[in-house]
Amino acid sequence: MNPLMQHDQQLLARIGLAHIKARERARQRRQLRVALRFMAPALLLVGGLLLLPVLYNIWLSFTQWQLFEGRDDFAGWQNYIQLSDNPYFDEALGNTALWVVASVLFPLSLGLGMALLFRRMPGQEWFKSIIFLPRILAPTAAGVMWYYVYAPQGMLNQMLGVFTNMPVETGWLFEEQLVTPAIILAFVWQSCGLVMVLLLLGLAALPRDPLEAARMDGAGPWPLFRHITLPLLAPTLLMVVILSVLAGFTVFDLLWVMGANYPQQRTLSLAVFMYFEAFQKNSWAFAAATAVVIGGVVLAVTWLQTLLQARADRMVR
Amino acid sequence: MKHRALLPLLLSACCMYSTTAMAKEVQLFNDKGFWSGPLQTVANAARADGINLKISPYANAEQYKTFIQASVASGRTPELFTWWTGASLNTLAATGQLAPLGALWQEMEADGRFQPGVKELFSVNGQPYAVPLQLSRWVVLYDKRVFARLGLKPPASWAELQTVAARIKAAGQTPFLATTQDGWRGFIWFQELLLRTDPKAYTGLNNGSVAYDSPAVRNVFRIWSDMYAKGWFSDPRSNEEINDFVRGKGVMYLFGEWAVGLLDKAGFPLKELGVFILPNAPGVQQPAIIVEGAPIVASRKGLANPEVMKTLRFWVSNQGAQTWGKASGNYIGNDKIAAPNALISQVNTQLAQKRHTLFLRLWESVPSTLQGEMVAEFNRFMLKPDMSTAQHVMQRMQSLNAAYWSKRKKP
Numbered sequence: 001m002n003p004l005m006q007h008d009q010q011l012l013a014r015i016g017l018a019h020i021k022a023r024e025r026a027r028q029r030r031q032l033r034v035a036l037r038f039m040a041p042a043l044l045l046v047g048g049l050l051l052l053p054v055l056y057n058i059w060l061s062f063t064q065w066q067l068f069e070g071r072d073d074f075a076g077w078q079n080y081i082q083l084s085d086n087p088y089f090d091e092a093l094g095n096t097a098l099w100v101v102a103s104v105l106f107p108l109s110l111g112l113g114m115a116l117l118f119r120r121m122p123g124q125e126w127f128k129s130i131i132f133l134p135r136i137l138a139p140t141a142a143g144v145m146w147y148y149v150y151a152p153q154g155m156l157n158q159m160l161g162v163f164t165n166m167p168v169e170t171g172w173l174f175e176e177q178l179v180t181p182a183i184i185l186a187f188v189w190q191s192c193g194l195v196m197v198l199l200l201l202g203l204a205a206l207p208r209d210p211l212e213a214a215r216m217d218g219a220g221p222w223p224l225f226r227h228i229t230l231p232l233l234a235p236t237l238l239m240v241v242i243l244s245v246l247a248g249f250t251v252f253d254l255l256w257v258m259g260a261n262y263p264q265q266r267t268l269s270l271a272v273f274m275y276f277e278a279f280q281k282n283s284w285a286f287a288a289a290t291a292v293v294i295g296g297v298v299l300a301v302t303w304l305q306t307l308l309q310a311r312a313d314r315m316v317r
Numbered sequence: 318m319k320h321r322a323l324l325p326l327l328l329s330a331c332c333m334y335s336t337t338a339m340a341k342e343v344q345l346f347n348d349k350g351f352w353s354g355p356l357q358t359v360a361n362a363a364r365a366d367g368i369n370l371k372i373s374p375y376a377n378a379e380q381y382k383t384f385i386q387a388s389v390a391s392g393r394t395p396e397l398f399t400w401w402t403g404a405s406l407n408t409l410a411a412t413g414q415l416a417p418l419g420a421l422w423q424e425m426e427a428d429g430r431f432q433p434g435v436k437e438l439f440s441v442n443g444q445p446y447a448v449p450l451q452l453s454r455w456v457v458l459y460d461k462r463v464f465a466r467l468g469l470k471p472p473a474s475w476a477e478l479q480t481v482a483a484r485i486k487a488a489g490q491t492p493f494l495a496t497t498q499d500g501w502r503g504f505i506w507f508q509e510l511l512l513r514t515d516p517k518a519y520t521g522l523n524n525g526s527v528a529y530d531s532p533a534v535r536n537v538f539r540i541w542s543d544m545y546a547k548g549w550f551s552d553p554r555s556n557e558e559i560n561d562f563v564r565g566k567g568v569m570y571l572f573g574e575w576a577v578g579l580l581d582k583a584g585f586p587l588k589e590l591g592v593f594i595l596p597n598a599p600g601v602q603q604p605a606i607i608v609e610g611a612p613i614v615a616s617r618k619g620l621a622n623p624e625v626m627k628t629l630r631f632w633v634s635n636q637g638a639q640t641w642g643k644a645s646g647n648y649i650g651n652d653k654i655a656a657p658n659a660l661i662s663q664v665n666t667q668l669a670q671k672r673h674t675l676f677l678r679l680w681e682s683v684p685s686t687l688q689g690e691m692v693a694e695f696n697r698f699m700l701k702p703d704m705s706t707a708q709h710v711m712q713r714m715q716s717l718n719a720a721y722w723s724k725r726k727k728p
Contacts, residue, residue, distance in 0.1 A: 067685060068389055068412045152554045171554050174700055261497050261556060263697035279379040280689040282386065 054295070060288035067282040079289035089290070091267035095180055096249065099187075099269055100301075103248030104241055106188040111195025111240070116225075118196070119203055128200070132193035139190065143257030146186040147173065150258070173258055180268065183258050187251060195240055202236030203229075234312040242305045249298050270294050340369045343628045345613070346398035348381035349450075350374040355644035362640045363631050370628055389414055396619030397628065399450050402438055402610045403681030404523075409614070410441040416615040418445045421626070425633050428653075434675050435650040438610040447612030448633050451647040453573035454594075454664050455509065455607035455678065458580070461591045463490060463568045471593035475513070478596055482549050485568050492549045494567025495699065496558045501680070503695030505571055508607060508679035510537045514598045516605055516676070523682040525722035529714035538698070538707035545702035553699040559583045571595065573609050573678075577660050578646035592660045594667060604671050609678040690717050 036043075061079055064070030083089050114131060118124040134142060149155045150172035160168040172182040206229065214228050230237075252271040259265045259272070266276035274294065278287030349356065353374050360370040375381035388394050394414045400406060409415060422445045425431045439447040459471070464481075467488055472478040482492035495506055512519045514536055521527030522534070544550060551567040562570050563585045570576065581587055594606055613632065619625040631637045635654050641647060642657035656662035676682075683691055694710040 067408055068386060069408075071390060147556070151556065152552060169552075171700070174554050260500050261554065261696070263497070263503075263693045263700060265500065265693070276689060279383060281686050282382070283686065 057288045061292050063285045065285040079286045088267050092270050092273035096270045100248035102184045104244040107192040107195040110192040114196045115199035134190045135193045139253035143254045206232050238309045341624050342369045343624045344371045344373045346373045346395045348375045348378040350376040358644040359641050394616035396625050403677050404684045407441050410446050415446045416617045416620045430651045430653045447614045449649040450611040450613045452650040453575045453609045456592050457569050457571050459569045459591045461589045474596050475598045491551045491567050494551045494570045496555045497553045497696040498558045501692045503692040504679045530711040542702050604673040606673045608675045
């Protein structure tokens with residue numbers, strides 16, 4: 001060691017740097033203990049009510065639990081293999097994908113259209129309230145109402161009968177090709193009000209300067225919307241998309257109520273499939289495997305969306 | 318000082334009073350929220366006998382099943398609860414947590430309150446584990462007014478059944494009411510047609526010895542499909558079955574006796590309601606009837622509480638059964654008391670005239686993991702009642718059935 005470095009070491013030893021470092025570490029440990037005390041209720045709640053059940057569910061998916069038997073019998077990947085072989089699972093997966101696409105596409109385009117339309121319209125509050133009204137209904141109540149709209153002797157068929165001048169008795173909720181689109185329509189009816197309100201808030205929060213500058217530069221309504229409003233609205237749109245995707249993945253109440261008499265109800269979505277396996281067939285382990293798959297897919301999609309949101313935020317800044 | 322000395326005496330006197338006045342509480346867990354009122358009436362009547370019965374209903378059957386399964390799995394089985402007969406009872410009894418009730422059934426049969434045969438519905442391998450909450454025979458209810466107008470009599474043979482249905486159809490009405498309402502009704506006509514055409518196959522189907530694509534089952538689908546082709550059934554897509562019968566959308570209604578109470582509530586005049594047992598197809602001699610039995614079971618742990626057995630004794634007593642019958646319209650098989658309504662009384666008379674073999678309803682007979690699949694597939698057939706759908710249903714059901722029995726020993 002050269003004399004200069006030796007001198008520095010001696011100086012630091014005299015100052016007592018090691019002692020300062022030790023004190024700093026002790027202070028940090030004290031801070032962590034205090035923080036943990038404050039965080040304890042939240043940690044207990046999240047750990048006890050969220051993480052533990054999730055871990056328990058993952059464990060169950062590797063057992064043979066069905067009805068009263070097999071909870072302690074290890075099954076390996078058997079439930080997951082069975083899942084991939086199940087034709088109803090494939091159908092449910094396909095329908096869930098359809099739900100996710102539809103629950104983003106339709107409420108978002110309709111909600112955005114209505115938000116832009118009502119933004120400066122006279123009497124807009126009245127229109128907004130009417131559009132938002134279905135949202136305050138419980139999904140099960142909305143489901144029962146729409147069930148009777150779609151019934152063979154229901155309102156829709158009667159209206160079609162008036163237009164076509166012949167009796168119409170289409171079983172909207174009984175035909176494989178019709179049941180999912182029919183329930184999606186009820187979902188869109190109920191959800192586009194909320195999307196409209198969220199987008200109206202986003203539109204109201206947009207900075208005025210870029211819009212006015214573009215107007216002064218002679219931009220027309222469409223270029224203004226396409227190149228200024230839409231990019232500025234991107235964070236709100238992405239938030240709405242995330243909410244819609246999650247809603248599409250987890251929709252259950254409407255499908256359970258409206259699809260109650262559809263013979264292959266379990267194929268209507270993954271959530272219904274899981275419920276059917278768990279609560280009607282008591283195949284707890286198999287249903288747990290389904291839940292793990294749904295959780296994995298939702299996690300992957302939301303992770304992707306978070307990345308996109310971060311990119312959108314950077315674009316706006 | 319005097320007051321201080323009196324206080325413990327007073328307290329102990331109060332405690333003694335409360336234990337003699339109020340017995341230890343017995344909770345009856347159930348998923349029959351719709352019968353909470355009548356069950357409470359029984360609980361009130363039991364109070365006079367010093368029984369402290371608390372009715373604990375679950376509104377949703379699936380939640381209820383989950384609660385019981387979780388309780389059994391954790392070894393905390395409730396003392397007293399309702400369950401399902403057949404395969405569900407077998408599985409529950411196999412856990413070893415149910416109390417055998419052989420001694421109680423001996424008392425029930427010894428004084429002639431319950432006919433031999435009823436016990437079997439609530440037994441597993443000959444050992445009774447339950448008492449009846451209700452016992453419903455599956456019969457055909459019919460509108461007497463339509464029968465009178467068309468000069469028809471309740472059919473006593475398969476040929477007469479065909480004639481009656483054809484005459485009703487010719488008169489512009491639909492002979493039979495049958496829907497897929499609530500998702501579970503699909504098995505009703507299938508079970509009846511199988512029992513009437515091949516009772517051995519009915520038993521075999523439920524123990525894995527007869528396949529779902531066997532000739533007996535194919536024959537049922539052929540008959541069922543033919544009946545649909547003749548326009549004998551109402552629109553299966555209706556969700557208002559009871560009201561449909563009141564509105565006359567079907568003249569005959571194959572259902573459990575418990576529908577009588579629902580029809581009464583919906584405004585159908587009970588004096589205009591007739592009842593008959595669906596006749597057998599040619600070649601089938603054995604008189605038979607399908608029975609649905611809802612059981613009340615006690616856990617082994619529950620038997621440690623003497624109040625549990627006292628409650629069960631009260632339930633099957635003449636007083637208990639009569640109170641329950643009057644309040645809910647349900648029959649529990651106690652023949653020492655008057656039937657809850659005239660229709661149940663008529664069925665009792667018909668059964669007394671000729672000994673019928675009791676067959677447990679298909680819903681309870683099939684392995685519980687196949688129940689949901691079975692009704693979904695039969696509903697599929699009802700919505701498209703042709704032989705091509707039948708073929709699909711038979712294949713699907715047989716593949717599930719074979720998979721189920723391949724892992725188990727057939728009885």
